[in-house]
Amino acid sequence: MKVLYFAWLRQRVGCDQEEVTPPASVTTVAALIDWLKTRSARHAEALKDSSVVRVAVNQEYARPGDSVGPNDEIALFPPVTGGSA
């Protein structure tokens, strides 16, 4: 499973993407985030407040209960701030 990080999440985690193999019990977005927090202190710090973490599965917005699988591209990022005033 490929996990991408953007903006301050990328800076706090310390990498822009990583290949991960969570245990088979990790089948949802919420479970994946909980498991990612156990990878390092930096992950735990970056992901501690889930209210400011948005998730995309295969480039579509996803909710905590949505499923994730080994071949998915998961992206974690803060709320988006494009456009202009």
Added chain:
Amino acid sequence: MIRVQREDFDVGAEIEALTRDNPAIGGVASFIGLVRDVAGSDRVRAMTLEHYPGMTERQLAAIDEEARRRWPLDATLIIHRFGRLEPGDRIVLVVTASAHRQAALEACAFLIDWLKTKAPFWKNEETPHGARWVAARHEDDAAAARWQKP
């Protein structure tokens, strides 16, 4: 049409290219977003726009499709820049064209409101106190929500 690019764009040339050879178009609306030199009480020297290549194009295309479902549009264009930009630089261009003004004006407002809350871009501002990530604003969510169908 959707474009995500580092380079600047020429507003006049883009509108001309979009509407040329389509005499059914009676009205063209456009929105041009610029980098401001101030955020709150701080001067902004520059900002860097980061995005998620691939998802950005998908989300912009989906927003564009939604606008075309809701309004009778003859042509649309969304250009969004990324990379480092300075005050006064253009960030985003939205152009909508239709037989009549109402569809063009409404669709243009819809597109700019929706892309702010859906397109995966993040702004990092350079201020005298250092660099900082711009936080999402509740007003933007509210602006996008007014287009939600009941």
